[in-house]
Amino acid sequence: MRTPIAYFLMLSGVLFALGTVGVLIRRNALLIFMSVELQLNAVNLALVAFGRLHGSLEGQVLAFFSMVVAAAEVVVGLAIIVSVYRRRQSVNVDDARELRW
Amino acid sequence: MPLDNVVFWVFAPIAVASGVGLLVMRNAVHAALFLVVNFFCLAVMYLLLDAPFLFSVQIIVYAGAIMVLFLFVIMLLGVDRTEVRGERLFGQRWLAVGLGVGFVIELFVALRAGVGFGTRAPGGFDAVNEGGNTQALAKVLFSRYFFPFEVTSILLLVAAIAAMVLAQRKARAVTQAEAEEAAAARATAEPGVPA
Numbered sequence: 216m217r218t219p220i221a222y223f224l225m226l227s228g229v230l231f232a233l234g235t236v237g238v239l240i241r242r243n244a245l246l247i248f249m250s251v252e253l254q255l256n257a258v259n260l261a262l263v264a265f266g267r268l269h270g271s272l273e274g275q276v277l278a279f280f281s282m283v284v285a286a287a288e289v290v291v292g293l294a295i296i297v298s299v300y301r302r303r304q305s306v307n308v309d310d311a312r313e314l315r316w
Numbered sequence: 317m318p319l320d321n322v323v324f325w326v327f328a329p330i331a332v333a334s335g336v337g338l339l340v341m342r343n344a345v346h347a348a349l350f351l352v353v354n355f356f357c358l359a360v361m362y363l364l365l366d367a368p369f370l371f372s373v374q375i376i377v378y379a380g381a382i383m384v385l386f387l388f389v390i391m392l393l394g395v396d397r398t399e400v401r402g403e404r405l406f407g408q409r410w411l412a413v414g415l416g417v418g419f420v421i422e423l424f425v426a427l428r429a430g431v432g433f434g435t436r437a438p439g440g441f442d443a444v445n446e447g448g449n450t451q452a453l454a455k456v457l458f459s460r461y462f463f464p465f466e467v468t469s470i471l472l473l474v475a476a477i478a479a480m481v482l483a484q485r486k487a488r489a490v491t492q493a494e495a496e497e498a499a500a501a502r503a504t505a506e507p508g509v510p511a
């Protein structure tokens with residue numbers, strides 16, 4: 216293992232920033248959701264890299280839990296997107312604005 | 317150049333490029349495929365970081381199950397529907413890109429101050445991974461993190477029930493007149509078969 220840990224953390228940061236920009240500029244709810252997944256994965260990479268740096272398995276355990284929670288989140292989120300689509304035939308987030316004043 | 321450095325510099329640009337692809341693709345299916353590539357590159361990174369169990373979980377759960385679910389929903393909702401162009405907020409897109417770049421720069425500064433660019437991971441992770449990464453992880457998971465592990469199983473159960481409740485079609489109440497009409501229509505369509 217000769218690659219500096221900071222390289223992994225940099226990659227993780229770049230991917231997280233890409234995911235953030237995706238959440239901000241995309242209008243399709245599905246694509247926003249995919250960007251959130253990208254952010255989650257970037258954070259998982261950072262967790263595993265820090266765990267490697269400190270020589271402990273805790274980072275991997277935490278990443279594992281984060282994957283489980285992400286799976287549950289995807290199931291519920293996609294179900295919400297499908298039910299919103301049934302109601303208004305659109306997945307554009309600008310169309311869902313009942314709660315806006 | 318050591319081998320793990322080579323692997324890193326092959327897969328890291330692919331990961332970043334596929335992330336950019338996710339951002340710029342208009343077609344949702346193409347974006348999802350870029351995301352699969354990205355997840356695969358991250359799985360390789362886990363392998364470099366001595367986490368082979370997470371490598372396989374990443375491929376099976378993320379690149380496999382979750383992305384199939386995404387593609388399934390994209391197909392269900394219609395793939396030909398491209399995104400609406402035009403911004404609702406003036407300059408939102410460029411502001412977002414600028415903020416993203418600023419975020420990366422800030423992160424690099426913080427990394428330089430905190431971890432340092434040259435810091436290598438200490439050796440001796442084999443001692444932590446004694447008896448294999450999966451076995452070592454299982455030992456920690458089923459002893460110290462046993463309660464959180466059980467709680468996540470409840471979370472998954474709740475998520476499955478929630479998805480069924482959210483996605484079901486509400487059956488419309490059928491009036492008696494409609495039921496009789498339907499029975500009559502069936503009787504005329506198939507004479508001889510009792511309705």
